[in-house]
Amino acid sequence: MKKISTLFLSLFLFASVFSTVHAVENALSIWLNGEQIQFSKSEPIIENGVTLVSMRPILEKLAVKVNWDEATQTVSGAKEGLTYSLQIGSTNAIANGKAVKLEAAPKLIQNVTYVPLRFVAETVGYQVAWNQSLRQFTLTSKQQSDGSRGFLWKVENKGNTVYMLGSLHYVLEGMYPLRPEIENALQAAHYLGVEVDLSKVAPEELQKQVLDLGVYKDGTTLKDHISADTYNKAAALLQANGMPENSFDNFKPWFVQQNILGIIVGKEGYQSEIGIDQYLIDKANKAKKPVISLESIDSQFNTNNNYSDSLQEKLLLDTLDPASGVTLSPKGGIDYFADIWKKGDYNALHEYTNSSDWDAEYHEALLTDRNVEMAEKIKGYLNSDNKETYMVVVGMLHMLGDQGVVPLLEKKGFTVERQ
CATH class of the missing domain: 3.30.457.10 (Copper amine oxidase-like, N-terminal domain)
Structure with missing residues (x-):
């Protein structure tokens, strides 16, 4: 199943991350492929x-x-x-x-x-880079310098710097190493910003969100809200993966879709545990850099829950049966996104995000509305008097297109440079 929903690119609901504390070291340090x-x-x-x-x-x-x-x-x-x-x-x-x-x-x-x-x-045979503000040397092997390119930008204002990385939340083992500019951006940063840092979300709060927003409480079940055809396809997929066909009967279609999507991409070898976000979160934790959230778990759950009933079923059906003819976004699949991320193909990313093939409700809720809020957060970092450096990592579809974070910042008067 190669043509699957793009939702995994921008929602980061169920990955595990670790808490971190902030430490600043003034002594000269030397790092080799990300390790001091x-x-x-x-x-x-x-x-x-x-x-x-x-x-x-x-x-x-x-x-x-x-x-x-x-x-x-x-x-x-x-x-x-x-x-x-x-x-x-x-x-x-x-x-x-x-x-x-x-x-x-x-x-x-x-x-x-x-x-x-x-x-x-x-x-x-090593590349050597020097960061004056952090008094850090970075040594990068040829293997590392030949790594995945990704989508990286830099914007500066009032002595503050924000590196912005468009991310993939699910990747294959072969996605690493990353190119030195990405590794160096994290090393230079005082803070790592991600969509949601789940280490700051208590398990009971996460469970409460699922029960409040993902579960039917009016006596109805999934069967009452989607067509028999869609339900039967979900039941068949669950059975094929050794699960009872009624496993998700109490849950809403958006929550079922998220879980089924995880099953599908997992079988294809894609893992959130080694996603770009998680990789950088792990490194930030090890370097004792604080991880901050641009969004909240509440806002991400509500984004899904506020989809219309028809859109929720379309998302589920498109995930279960890519040949169903549902049109939610331009043609593309997880392999396609992994390929353009590794190549750092900015033109392909812009064209995909800016395509007219999007379902209007899906595009507005998934990208447009959230992009505005992300850009405002980044604007706040840039206008601070603290003269600090941030690395902000969000799903790559948030970055380009007419309503992406990069053009929104440019419209606010900032100069954004591709790295």
């Missing part, structure tokens, strides 16, 4: 504007084979055909067979050998 390198007591030093680092920790992390010649005090290294040679106290070096001049010589301090970070890393 620990130097114990041999912290990096700066000489003539060049960062020197303890040789052993950095080369071990870079998986470089090291040779040390005590007589000449020369260190050499090799990795996958890439080589270098340095001598303590000398600015003359060899990089992949060519002589180069260093701006700062390797040093021996209290029996610890210090080598120029950028020279060593770049010589053995």
Whole structure:
């Protein structure tokens, strides 16, 4: 079932996330493919504007084979055909067979050998980026730099910066790694913003929302609100997946659709547990960056619950039977969205979002109304006096089209740059 509803792209209702606390570190730090390198007591030093680092920790992390010649005090290294040679106290070096001049010589301090970070890393095939405000170096391997491109923008105002990433909530294992600009944006951010941070939603509150909005309380059941044909298709799918055919009888069509959608994409290998949002939330938690919500669980549930009865059944039928002829959005499926996300195809995303093939009610509720509120939240971050950096991650369909978050911010006078 490749042509399935696009609802999974913008609603993030049932994923698990973890709580986080905020920590700001002012010391110079070095990160390799998203993980901070620990130097114990041999912290990096700066000489003539060049960062020197303890040789052993950095080369071990870079998986470089090291040779040390005590007589000449020369260190050499090799990795996958890439080589270098340095001598303590000398600015003359060899990089992949060519002589180069260093701006700062390797040093021996209290029996610890210090080598120029950028020279060593770049010589053995790593990309090096420096973030002045956070005093962070980021080293990215070629594999990482060849990663999925995604949709990333940057907007600045009054000393504040917001990186905006259009996301996929369900992905395959092969979606990673991400390109360095995305990883660097998270590292630069003081806060990660997502649609809803469920770690801040108590289980009892989530259960209450389901019971209040997703369950019939008037004595009717699902059979009374959808056609017999749609109900039979839902029952058949449940039976085919080892579940009783009446499993969802007490629930409204929008809630049934969400759960059935999870079953379908799960069988195709797509997982919310490794979605772009969750991947970045996990990294933010590990880096002790606070995760903030642009929306609430209440607002997301109400978005679904406020769909008309006819739209709710159309969503369910389209998910159960893509060949049913229901038209809710332009043609496309989960594989299509995964492909354009990996390629970072901005034109395809804009054309899809701006297509005239959308059901008007669906487009307005799913995207237009929510985009306005998201843009207002981002505007607030940009107009703050705090001079902070945010990374905001929301479903990619929210970003472009005439009513997307990016054009809404541009209409408010902000300059939004594609990254």
